[in-house]
Amino acid sequence: MFRYIWQYLFTSFLRFWLKWFLRQITGKCELQRICNGYRQGAPRTSRTEYSLESSKSKTLKASISVEENQVEECVLTIMKEKKVVPQKDPTFKMSLQVCLLQITGYKRLYTSVEDLRKEPFDCENNRHENMLLKLWDLLVPSVKLESRITKQWGDIGFQGDDPKTDFRGMGMLGLTNLLFFSEKYTDVARQVLSHSVHPKLGYSYAIVGxxxxxxxxxxxxxxxLKPHFYNTVSQSPKLEDFHQLYCYLAYEFDKFWIEEKPESIMEFNRYREKFHDKMKDLLEEPDVSLCMTVDCKL
Incomplete structure (x- = not known):
């Protein structure tokens, strides 16, 4: 209770006076102090985002939702409002611009991912069908599908004869992730698939994916995921960056599963949550960067 009261008092009253006092002492606004005092990446961008969200200025609040092509103009508007003189702080404009590109880009990335998730797999759509068939060809190129609807799909970890039913929850996002992993890291994806059919440690490759x-x-x-993207993508994160993050999860989960040695696939939910907690712990680190490092033995 005390923490909530303190937070309310700080954000409502004390923060304003603290900012005013520091401006008088340093001659710099809060955004300048952040851009000058923290390294580029999550430490700087996260604090900039909080500063903008907490501002009483409508201009600053609105800046976290502008379009990518409006960022530079928005930065100039902020500089004018906060009376930042470019000659006295020549790096501020570019630093704030990078922060805004990352902040607004994350919001757009979520929208793009959500749109893909909401797009259902449609067997009447040739693009969807071709993506599914390509996934098979990449993972098991030496085996030909007997037909479009077949028990063979179980060989790569689908539940039934027609994979379309497994995409209901994640829509085309699920298929796009699986295909991206198989295209970008074909040898790794095949190696992970081979682990999934292990007689004791096996799991359903596609369903787990x-x-x-x-x-x-x-x-x-x-x-x-903000700290990860703020540290690894210097400007606006795109869909490909999300797919790359998925590849990291797919690769790391396979290693995690093998190292943990579960008694059976019936324990999947418990180990899934354990892995999830591990990822959340990593994402709390200020320098986090969840990028794939492929074992050279593969």
Whole structure:
């Protein structure tokens, strides 16, 4: 209770006077102090985002939602409002611009991911069908599908004869992630698939992959992935950056599963949550960067 009272008092009253006092002492606004005092990446961008969200200025509040092509003009407007003289602080404009590109880009990335998640798999759509068939060809190129609807789909971890039913929760996002991993890291994806058919430590490759898509999506939606993207993408994160994050999860979960040695696939939910907690702990580190480092033995 005391923490909430303190937070309310600080944000409502004390923060304003603290900012005013520091401006008088340093001659710089809060945004300048952040851009000058913290390194580029999550430490700087996260604090900039909080500063803008907490501002009483409508201009500053609105800046976190502008379009990408409006960022530079928005920065100039902020500089004018905060009376920042470019000659006295020549690096501020570019630093704030990078922060805004990352902040607004994260919001647009979530919208793009959500749109893909809401797009259902349509077997009448040739693009969707071709993506599914390409996934098979990339993972098991030496085996030909007997037909479009077949028990063979179980060989790569789908539940039934027609994979379309497994995409209901994550829509085309699930298939896009699986296909991206197989295209970008074909040898790794095949190696992970081979682990999934292990007689004791096996798991359903495609179903687990779609489950990891849900994990990546939930982390994105909650904002937990902000430190990762702020540290690894210098400007606006794109869909490909999200797919790369998925590849990291798919690769790391496979290693995690093998190292943990579960008694059976019936323990999947428990180990899934354990892995999820591990990722959330990593994402709390200020220098976090969840990038794939492929074992050279693969």
């Amino acid at each position: 779609i489950n990891l898509t849900e994990m990546a999506y939930s982390l994105l939606k909650s904002g937990a």
